[in-house]
Amino acid sequence: MTAVHAGRPPAATPTSWTARLRERLSHVVPPGQALPDRQPAYMSSWIYVFGVLTLAALVVVVASGVLLTLGGVTWWHVSSLGRFVNSLHLWSVELFFAFMVIHLWGKFWMAAWRGNRALTWMTGVVAFVGSIGTAFTGYLSQSNFASQWISTQAKDGLNSVGVGAFFNVLNPAQMLLWHVVLLPLVLGVIVVLHVVLVRRHGIVPPIDADEEEVAP
Amino acid sequence: MTTSTEPRRVTRTGRRSTPDSHGFAARPYDLVKEFVVALIVVTLLTVGLAAAFSSPDEKAITMRDWANAAPNDVVATAAGELAGTTTSAGFGPPYNTAADGASLGPLTLQKWAGVTIPLDSAQDLVLTPLGGVTDNSTLTDALATWQSADADQRTQWATDYSDALAQAPDGDPSAVATGDYGPVPVITASFLTFAQTGGLEGALTSSGNFYGGDQTRSLLLLADGAYLEDQARARNLGGDQWGMMNETGNYPGQPWMWLYTFWYQVPPFSTSENADALVWGLMMLLTLGLVLVPFIPGLRSIPRWVPVHRLIWRDYYRDHPRR
Numbered sequence: 088m089t090a091v092h093a094g095r096p097p098a099a100t101p102t103s104w105t106a107r108l109r110e111r112l113s114h115v116v117p118p119g120q121a122l123p124d125r126q127p128a129y130m131s132s133w134i135y136v137f138g139v140l141t142l143a144a145l146v147v148v149v150a151s152g153v154l155l156t157l158g159g160v161t162w163w164h165v166s167s168l169g170r171f172v173n174s175l176h177l178w179s180v181e182l183f184f185a186f187m188v189i190h191l192w193g194k195f196w197m198a199a200w201r202g203n204r205a206l207t208w209m210t211g212v213v214a215f216v217g218s219i220g221t222a223f224t225g226y227l228s229q230s231n232f233a234s235q236w237i238s239t240q241a242k243d244g245l246n247s248v249g250v251g252a253f254f255n256v257l258n259p260a261q262m263l264l265w266h267v268v269l270l271p272l273v274l275g276v277i278v279v280l281h282v283v284l285v286r287r288h289g290i291v292p293p294i295d296a297d298e299e300e301v302a303p
Numbered sequence: 304m305t306t307s308t309e310p311r312r313v314t315r316t317g318r319r320s321t322p323d324s325h326g327f328a329a330r331p332y333d334l335v336k337e338f339v340v341a342l343i344v345v346t347l348l349t350v351g352l353a354a355a356f357s358s359p360d361e362k363a364i365t366m367r368d369w370a371n372a373a374p375n376d377v378v379a380t381a382a383g384e385l386a387g388t389t390t391s392a393g394f395g396p397p398y399n400t401a402a403d404g405a406s407l408g409p410l411t412l413q414k415w416a417g418v419t420i421p422l423d424s425a426q427d428l429v430l431t432p433l434g435g436v437t438d439n440s441t442l443t444d445a446l447a448t449w450q451s452a453d454a455d456q457r458t459q460w461a462t463d464y465s466d467a468l469a470q471a472p473d474g475d476p477s478a479v480a481t482g483d484y485g486p487v488p489v490i491t492a493s494f495l496t497f498a499q500t501g502g503l504e505g506a507l508t509s510s511g512n513f514y515g516g517d518q519t520r521s522l523l524l525l526a527d528g529a530y531l532e533d534q535a536r537a538r539n540l541g542g543d544q545w546g547m548m549n550e551t552g553n554y555p556g557q558p559w560m561w562l563y564t565f566w567y568q569v570p571p572f573s574t575s576e577n578a579d580a581l582v583w584g585l586m587m588l589l590t591l592g593l594v595l596v597p598f599i600p601g602l603r604s605i606p607r608w609v610p611v612h613r614l615i616w617r618d619y620y621r622d623h624p625r626r
Contacts, residue, residue: 125330127329132615140341140345164362173360178353179345184559196606201321222559231363233359236534240542247413257523
């Protein structure tokens with residue numbers, strides 16, 4: 088694109104695939120809904136806080152995990168600072184799961200999949216299951232007694248359905264990479280998709296609610 | 304904000320369809336502010352919990368720890384590996400073809416996945432590590448005798464010795480009844496000494512590989528013994544103690560795995576030899592069900608029948624009584 092063309096209104100029907108992609112992405116979330124300063128008035132319950140709390144806890148989980156990687160695998164066993172960073176990671180994970188489970192139950196009782204929100208629910212459940220897998224590989228990466236016990240127990244279940252042939256829980260180097268790269272990447276994409284869907288469709292109205300007459 | 308003027312939509316079942324959330328009255332609400340406040344609260348909570356409770360870190364059991372704490376268990380495990388009677392020796396895929404493994408009805412997923420991590424328990428866990436010991440002529444002779452014997456003879460020696468160990472008080476090798484065990488007592492005694500000196504660990508994990516990042520062999524060997532499970536049970540981590548869900552020490556562990564570990568506590572899973580496959584099959588089914596809740600008749604209607612939603616949206620329902 089040249090400087091002359093910049094700022095020109097887009098054509099009515101994009102002709103190239105890049106233009107079509109831009110056009111499509113620009114319509115993913117309605118204008119003003121990505122980070123809104125207004126919400127439907129029926130949003131008046133503490134249950135709504137837990138989705139955002141889950142997201143905030145995930146940020147702390149990732150940040151403490153990144154800090155933990157700075158010192159290497161054995162750092163936290165031999166350094167009080169490393170131990171504290173590991174403690175931050177552990178407790179942020181505990182909070183993350185606590186918030187996420189409350190959020191999930193809340194959305195279940197709200198039947199939050201109504202109104203074309205099934206994919207929002209489904210990505211949320213997949214994020215929950217993916218988080219369990221990520222936390223599990225974290226336990227396997229600790230290189231302590233818990234890792235020894237959990238790995239030797241988990242191998243039986245995983246091998247019984249053939250998963251262990253490709254996902255070797257007795258190989259901590261493999262599990263560490265799953266924990267710090269593969270699963271966070273996949274989980275990150277799912278979480279982004281989930282949040283975009285939430286913003287795209289807005290929060291689900293109360294069960295059996297009618298649209299209201301609203302003054303413009 | 305738009306004003307809806309469309310008539311209320313009704314589904315085929317007569318139930319009102321869900322209106323667009325943008326058609327409702329709105330109020331000021333700063334999502335960015337909410338997230339920043341949440342991030343600060345969670346960060347402070349995390350720092351507080353970490354400072355107050357720290358985190359568990361029980362040291363890993365080394366082969367030397369095991370050999371010094373439970374020497375008889377190490378000898379019995381080594382004899383079991385030679386006899387082919389340990390868990391790893393008879394496991395089946397992905398380690399060997401000694402068994403077909405678990406199955407889900409007609410689905411033999413374990414067998415179908417194949418042997419992707421080949422392991423000969425006797426050779427890889429006992430004989431190969433000992434093959435690196437060069438200053439022990441008695442052991443060298445014993446290994447040569449073992450290698451020159453046929454498979455049936457080896458199995459006979461090792462099985463007889465394993466049985467004799469099981470009969471001896473506390474499994475004490477020095478109290479074993481006299482018998483023809485071939486080179487097995489020398490091999491297992493040398494294995495114990497090798498473990499006590501700290502040489503076994505490296506021989507298992509980094510044999511032929513400078514960077515020993517794969518602990519498959521040492522973990523299989525450790526799990527074949529009784530010591531690891533004894534230590535785990537002492538920390539309430541046994542399979543019938545809700546297992547992997549727990550954490551060493553007084554920590555919350557992984558409570559989100561409660562449903563998975565729950566099934567192992569109740570029949571028929573708690574009494575089935577095929578429990579791992581059954582529990583995994585059930586959990587995959589339940590997970591699929593959870594993902595597909597919006598499409599499962601009955602299940603998706605539970606929130607309508609149990610009026611928890613009237614608590615969540617109590618302000619709305621107070622202002623808008625059901626018509």
